[in-house]
Amino acid sequence: MLDIKVTKTTAPKPKPDQDHLGFGSFYTDHMFLMDYDEGQGWHSARIEPYHPLQLDPAAMVLHYAQESFEGMKAYRTAEGQVQLFRPEKNGERLQSTHQRLCIPAIPVEDFVQAVKALVDVDRDWVPSAPGTSLYLRPFTIATEAQLGVKVSSSYQFLVIASPSGAYYAEGLDPVKIYVEDEYVRAAPGGTGAIKCGGNYAASLAGQQKAHQMGYSQVLWLDGIHRKYVEEVGSMNCFFKIDGVVRTAPCAGTVLPGITRMSCIELLRDWGYTVDCDTRLSIQEVMEAAHSGKLEEVFGTGTAAVVSPVGKLYYEGDEVTVGDGGIGPVTQRLYDTLTGIQWGALPDEKGWIVPV
Numbered sequence: 001m002l003d004i005k006v007t008k009t010t011a012p013k014p015k016p017d018q019d020h021l022g023f024g025s026f027y028t029d030h031m032f033l034m035d036y037d038e039g040q041g042w043h044s045a046r047i048e049p050y051h052p053l054q055l056d057p058a059a060m061v062l063h064y065a066q067e068s069f070e071g072m073k074a075y076r077t078a079e080g081q082v083q084l085f086r087p088e089k090n091g092e093r094l095q096s097t098h099q100r101l102c103i104p105a106i107p108v109e110d111f112v113q114a115v116k117a118l119v120d121v122d123r124d125w126v127p128s129a130p131g132t133s134l135y136l137r138p139f140t141i142a143t144e145a146q147l148g149v150k151v152s153s154s155y156q157f158l159v160i161a162s163p164s165g166a167y168y169a170e171g172l173d174p175v176k177i178y179v180e181d182e183y184v185r186a187a188p189g190g191t192g193a194i195k196c197g198g199n200y201a202a203s204l205a206g207q208q209k210a211h212q213m214g215y216s217q218v219l220w221l222d223g224i225h226r227k228y229v230e231e232v233g234s235m236n237c238f239f240k241i242d243g244v245v246r247t248a249p250c251a252g253t254v255l256p257g258i259t260r261m262s263c264i265e266l267l268r269d270w271g272y273t274v275d276c277d278t279r280l281s282i283q284e285v286m287e288a289a290h291s292g293k294l295e296e297v298f299g300t301g302t303a304a305v306v307s308p309v310g311k312l313y314y315e316g317d318e319v320t321v322g323d324g325g326i327g328p329v330t331q332r333l334y335d336t337l338t339g340i341q342w343g344a345l346p347d348e349k350g351w352i353v354p355v
Helices: 060-064 087-100 108-121 197-212 258-269 282-291 328-341
Strands: 030-037 041-049 067-069 072-076 082-085 133-142 154-164 175-180 217-221 229-232 235-241 244-247 294-301 305-314 317-320 352-354
Touching: 030 108, 041 108, 060 133, 067 087, 082 108, 082 328, 087 108, 087 133, 087 258, 108 133, 108 154, 175 197, 197 217, 217 305, 235 258, 235 282, 244 258, 258 294, 258 305, 258 328, 282 294, 282 305, 282 317, 294 328, 305 328
Parallel strands: 175 217, 175 305
Antiparallel strands: 030 041, 030 154, 067 133, 072 082, 072 133, 082 352, 133 154, 217 229, 229 235, 235 244, 235 294, 294 305, 305 317
């Protein structure tokens, strides 16, 4: 168990207007920090007033991208309770990322304690307007000043928090997806299955191209055959084809999303057949769309929870998913997950952790 020293701010910031929060634009009064030094391990857990970091220009994170991050939320129920959604799963995934990037592990219980401690100190920042939440960004950076390519001997683990508005401020509208066939997001043996900044930097070119063509997200194909569907932008992707729900297997190139695993559990509870072990080709998806068997497509992730897809574009061919609207399974998943997260529905799965 961490011994967390708390130093509270003497100059609290004014709270932003809950109706105009956006995403990632405002930050709470405090931040969590913990240091690692070789031979000493993780130490000096503390909560301090939010402030800029002081890094040596030669800090290895700036040159060799040895860093990791997570994304999660704290929710305020109608009764005023503040709660987290499956935070231990974020802690487990961070451990996986650390292992791949040669960063010392942080015990899951310490991760959860750190997140809960910061949320508790800044609980007044958890917004209460419908659809709003406190977005949490735990992350680890390599801090050793060294220009040689090697494993860093020092790190800093931090958690910052940002009150965020409703992702769908104007309703749950289906998005248009561009299927990327030029750039590659991940390849076997790489870092596609972990959460590190380099994955997202590499995806920007495809994302920019999609935006220029009028599409809001990118569906990535596998890096070898350019044939099998993998992820959509910062989300996992599901396809309901002829009654069966399919999603790419987490076999080294796809991030094991916490919302993804939650959707799979719910769908199976509801009696749906979910295939998350067999790869699905983009040709199968497009053929299913043309034959009328592609019933629903949706993305899943922390920010959007569930995002319906209305159109897909691949190699000059644009197809409409179902009738172009929100499918019943997509809507039910969104309503159920958000209902549990904000406390409107009972937590029968044991997913909620109160703060």
